[in-house]
Amino acid sequence: MNVGIVSYGVYIPRYRIKVEEIAKVWGANANSIIDGLMVYEKSVPDMDEDTITIAVEAARNAINRAGINPEKIGAIYTGSESHPYAVKPSSTIVAEAVGATPDLTLADFEFACKAGTAAIQTCMGMVDSDMIELGMAIGSDVSQGAPGDALEYTAAAGGVAYILGKNNQVANIESTYSFTTDTPDFWRREGMPYPEHGGRFTGEPGYFKHVTSAAQGLMERMGTKPSDYDYAVFHQPNGKFPTRAAKMLGFTNEQIKPGLVVPRLGNTYSGSCMMGLAATLDIAKAEDRIFMTSFGSGAGSDAFSFVVTDKIEEIRNGAPSVEKYLENPIYINYATYARHKGKIKL
Amino acid sequence: MSVPRFWRRLKNLYNLIGTHCKKCGGFFYPPRNMCPKCRRNGVIVPFKFKGAGEVVTFTIVHSAAKDYAKLTPYILAIIKLDEGPRLTSQVICSHEDIHIGMKVKSAFRKLGEESDRGMIYYGTKFIPVES
Amino acid sequence: MRDVAIIGVGCTEFGELWDKSFRELFVEAGVSAIEDANVQGGKIDALYVGNMSGGRFIEQEHLGALIADYSGLASLHIPSTRVEAACASGGLALRQGIIAVASGYHDIVIAGGAEKMTDVGVETTTDALAAAADREWEGIMGATFPGLYAMIARLHMHKYGTTQEQLAAVAVKNHHNGTMNPKAQFQNEISVETVLNSVMVADPLRVFDCSPITDGASAVVLAPAEIAHKFTDTPIYVKASAQASGTISLHDRPDITTLDATVAAANWAYKMAKTTPKGIDFAEVHDCFTIAEICAIEDLGFVKKGEGGKATESGLTALGGKIPINPSGGLKACGHPVGATGVKQAVEITLQLRGEAGKRQIDGAEIGLTHNVGGSGGTAVVHIFGRDR
Numbered sequence: 131m132n133v134g135i136v137s138y139g140v141y142i143p144r145y146r147i148k149v150e151e152i153a154k155v156w157g158a159n160a161n162s163i164i165d166g167l168m169v170y171e172k173s174v175p176d177m178d179e180d181t182i183t184i185a186v187e188a189a190r191n192a193i194n195r196a197g198i199n200p201e202k203i204g205a206i207y208t209g210s211e212s213h214p215y216a217v218k219p220s221s222t223i224v225a226e227a228v229g230a231t232p233d234l235t236l237a238d239f240e241f242a243c244k245a246g247t248a249a250i251q252t253c254m255g256m257v258d259s260d261m262i263e264l265g266m267a268i269g270s271d272v273s274q275g276a277p278g279d280a281l282e283y284t285a286a287a288g289g290v291a292y293i294l295g296k297n298n299q300v301a302n303i304e305s306t307y308s309f310t311t312d313t314p315d316f317w318r319r320e321g322m323p324y325p326e327h328g329g330r331f332t333g334e335p336g337y338f339k340h341v342t343s344a345a346q347g348l349m350e351r352m353g354t355k356p357s358d359y360d361y362a363v364f365h366q367p368n369g370k371f372p373t374r375a376a377k378m379l380g381f382t383n384e385q386i387k388p389g390l391v392v393p394r395l396g397n398t399y400s401g402s403c404m405m406g407l408a409a410t411l412d413i414a415k416a417e418d419r420i421f422m423t424s425f426g427s428g429a430g431s432d433a434f435s436f437v438v439t440d441k442i443e444e445i446r447n448g449a450p451s452v453e454k455y456l457e458n459p460i461y462i463n464y465a466t467y468a469r470h471k472g473k474i475k476l
Numbered sequence: 477m478s479v480p481r482f483w484r485r486l487k488n489l490y491n492l493i494g495t496h497c498k499k500c501g502g503f504f505y506p507p508r509n510m511c512p513k514c515r516r517n518g519v520i521v522p523f524k525f526k527g528a529g530e531v532v533t534f535t536i537v538h539s540a541a542k543d544y545a546k547l548t549p550y551i552l553a554i555i556k557l558d559e560g561p562r563l564t565s566q567v568i569c570s571h572e573d574i575h576i577g578m579k580v581k582s583a584f585r586k587l588g589e590e591s592d593r594g595m596i597y598y599g600t601k602f603i604p605v606e607s
Numbered sequence: 608m609r610d611v612a613i614i615g616v617g618c619t620e621f622g623e624l625w626d627k628s629f630r631e632l633f634v635e636a637g638v639s640a641i642e643d644a645n646v647q648g649g650k651i652d653a654l655y656v657g658n659m660s661g662g663r664f665i666e667q668e669h670l671g672a673l674i675a676d677y678s679g680l681a682s683l684h685i686p687s688t689r690v691e692a693a694c695a696s697g698g699l700a701l702r703q704g705i706i707a708v709a710s711g712y713h714d715i716v717i718a719g720g721a722e723k724m725t726d727v728g729v730e731t732t733t734d735a736l737a738a739a740a741d742r743e744w745e746g747i748m749g750a751t752f753p754g755l756y757a758m759i760a761r762l763h764m765h766k767y768g769t770t771q772e773q774l775a776a777v778a779v780k781n782h783h784n785g786t787m788n789p790k791a792q793f794q795n796e797i798s799v800e801t802v803l804n805s806v807m808v809a810d811p812l813r814v815f816d817c818s819p820i821t822d823g824a825s826a827v828v829l830a831p832a833e834i835a836h837k838f839t840d841t842p843i844y845v846k847a848s849a850q851a852s853g854t855i856s857l858h859d860r861p862d863i864t865t866l867d868a869t870v871a872a873a874n875w876a877y878k879m880a881k882t883t884p885k886g887i888d889f890a891e892v893h894d895c896f897t898i899a900e901i902c903a904i905e906d907l908g909f910v911k912k913g914e915g916g917k918a919t920e921s922g923l924t925a926l927g928g929k930i931p932i933n934p935s936g937g938l939k940a941c942g943h944p945v946g947a948t949g950v951k952q953a954v955e956i957t958l959q960l961r962g963e964a965g966k967r968q969i970d971g972a973e974i975g976l977t978h979n980v981g982g983s984g985g986t987a988v989v990h991i992f993g994r995d996r
Contacts, residue, residue, distance in 0.1 A: 176568065176585075177546065177547055178547065178568075178585040178586040178587075178601070179585065179586070180586060180596075182596075182598065183584050183585050183586060183598065186584040186598075187583070187584055190584070214596055215596070223490075223598060226486065226487065226490055226491075227490040227491065227584055227598070229491060460570075477742070477743075477746075477747060481743070482747075485743060489747075506741075506743070506744040506856070532762070532858075532863065533758040533759070533761045533762040533765070533863060534758060534761060535753075535754050535757035535758050535760075535761060535809045535810050535811075535812075536807075536809065536810040537749060537751055537753075537754045537757075537809050538806075538807045538808055538809060538810070539733070539751070539753065539808045539809070540733070540749060540751055541730060541733045541734040541737055541746075541749075541751060542730040542731070542733075542734060543734075544749040545730065547749065549810075550749060552748065552749055552750055552751075552754045552758070552809075553758070554758055554857065554858045554863065562858040562859065563744065563858055564744060564745045564748050564750055564856065564857070564858045565748050566748060566749055576761070576762070576765050587747055587748065587749075588747070588749075597747065599747070599748075601748075
């Protein structure tokens with residue numbers, strides 16, 4: 131396929147809350163949670179940040195990284211499970227804020243944690259068919275976990291934007307394959323503040339079945355095997371799931387290490403594996419081959435195979451890296467976290 | 477602020493788009509459509525500001541109007557953009573770090589919202605350059 | 608142009624007047640001014656009503672007609688006009704009245720001001736007052752009035768070394784003056800510590816650096832100078848009436864610590880009155896915040912720029928000082944019903960020049976000045992009054 135990543139940008143809010151701080155409030159054992167989830171802390175948005183502001187910052191970083199003319203962007207799709215409006219697109223605000231209006235098409239996507247990779251696939255089709263020159267796919271979330279629920283330890287905030295095109299690719303997309311079924315492992319009903327989930331049902335029939343099926347499906351189609359790849363990234367609801375999925379598929383810990391951002395970040399939902407890919411691109415060299423598989427509850431997985439080009443060096447320092455955003459966090463207590471997340475009703 | 481009133485200013489607020497007088501070289505943010513120097517002889521065109529500037533003066537607001545009460549205490553500041561004009565905005569940083577002369581850059585943030593049902597206003601605030 | 612004199616003054620008590628409505632307040636002030644002037648209602652040619660935000664505070668516009676009606680003047684069809692310039696509404700109403708008499712268009716004119724601020728909650732009041740700033744470029748960013756003046760204070764402290772104690776000295780002095788004013792909202796002494804230990808509103812301004820939310824009304828009766836003696840033995844003459852505009856937004860002002868509209872209005876007024884700052888015996892200035900009084904005495908030329916804090920701390924502006932400022936207690940202690948303030952200042956000057964100011968009387972006062980500001984300095988009104996024509 132002659133479509134690839136032309137640029138990318140990320141954004142992570144400054145604030146973090148440690149697992150210990152949340153566990154303390156609910157009388158839970160922090161060490162067993164950290165061991166079980168392999169997550170130490172998670173990002174928290176500021177009081178005036180939401181999915182849209184995060185998406186805009188990530189999109190601006192993507193545009194600035196490669197000096198893209200925003201008027202050449204023909205499509206913007208923002209994937210999120212926490213769009214601030216139930217009706218009214220986040221993407222119109224993003225498009226206006228990056229100067230891409232009015233000659234473009236856009237829409238908001240929702241598919242739990244994989245809406246962002248679905249946006250990548252949509253842009254791929256549009257670029258490949260010459261409907262547009264450049265497309266922007268965004269995954270951004272200020273994800274919600276109910277107070278005291280297991281998700282509260284991981285539901286984080288962050289966003290990632292990829293600009294896809296034919297020319298000046300920094301990573302070519304060799305192929306993509308998706309695996310989708312109707313599996314109700316996690317949902318949020320209209321008007322409800324927090325999602326519900328199926329507990330352990332989210333594991334085998336949800337995450338592992340879809341991730342491994344999509345990954346194996348893509349490798350079968352391409353005739354590749356795990357050892358053909360330098361790096362691999364899997365959706366990261368916690369540290370344990372992607373590590374186990376990698377092992378089941380035959381990938382090593384070294385291959386997934388650069389992209390495993392969840393222990394210090396938490397689960398950024400629609401931004402999750404896209405953030406892992408960005409962290410991997412931050413350190414990748416020309417000719418490196420990267421494997422990525424997302425997962426969205428409901429349920430489905432999108433698998434991708436990338437080959438990095440020598441153009442990566444030209445744009446590497448054009449915008450902050452994932453590591454840069456993970457440095458110097460501001461730690462907050464549960465009360466401040468509750469205020470930031472609007473858990474205190476005023 | 478009503479929806480049409482915000483919408484009319486949205487490009488200015490999102491992207492720091494002000495105006496420039498081609499006759500006298502003046503830069504205006506907030507935008508002016510009458511040059512205060514050349515008045516009717518001025519030639520006013522849109523101008524996008526880079527978003528870099530410095531803090532001229534500031535306060536920490538502890539008591540705010542209704543729509544902003546949930547943000548208190550917040551830093552309100554007058555910022556001088558590198559191109560010249562000054563504007564009023566918020567600076568997002570620790571209350572220990574804020575100072576006159578601090579170098580800042582623009583950031584995209586929520587300005588406020590009209591209750592849980594109303595529309596959300598987005599626009600430009602500022603963060604320290606070093607962050 | 609004719610010379611103009613104040614022949615009567617009236618003022619309600621200032622404070623949280625729960626049992627009095629807007630119209631009752633204005634009528635009370637108007638009636639006492641008319642009685643003081645010893646004129647019949649039927650002789651009144653026109654009414655000017657200063658009011659900032661009836662629409663927000665009492666959801667009532669068309670205040671000119673309302674006041675004419677409830678003053679019993681509707682059947683006489685006397686023209687009545689509401690005048691608005693935020694917190695300078697009162698000063699502007701007075702100026703409109705003076706212009707009307709000076710031009711010969713009217714003879715006997717009532718210029719008054721009133722504000723009823725306690726019928727709504729404090730958040731609504733804060734928001735209504737914020738409408739005196741630029742809603743689209745200051746208000747939407749979370750600017751409040753204390754916030755704007757706090758930014759002036761911060762820069763004044765940075766540039767001139769003004770201290771929080773010097774800011775507090777303004778409030779301490781004005782509270783002291785207020786103890787001698789039976790109409791004042793606050794008639795209690797405070798100390799510098801009271802101010803410095805009070806709740807922060809907008810750093811560095813604390814609650815005691817801010818004027819309060821107040822209900823109240825005040826009015827004066829104006830007449831041509833040549834017939835003033837028919838009504839009173841002690842007419843007070845208008846020596847100058849000046850008004851100047853500045854930028855609506857604080858950020859656009861050339862020097863944030865100088866209210867250039869005050870400087871312009873003062874210069875015009877001094878020229879009109881053929882005097883200088885040295886010729887002024889005392890003044891009522893717009894101390895909506897403590898920093899505002901410091902800027903005012905600098906911008907009016909009583910002290911050099913940057914020395915307002917030190918001058919206040921040294922007692923220069925105290926009742927017995929070289930240039931007493933705000934003998935009434937000012938906006939800080941007497942209270943600040945925004946539309947009434949500019950007129951109340953003229954009432955105080957009149958009482959002082961007549962020698963009727965009681966315990967707070969300034970000995971031998973002959974020339975007094977009023978200074979009324981709208982917003983963060985978008986409007987400034989300066990009047991100079993004298994005992995002699």
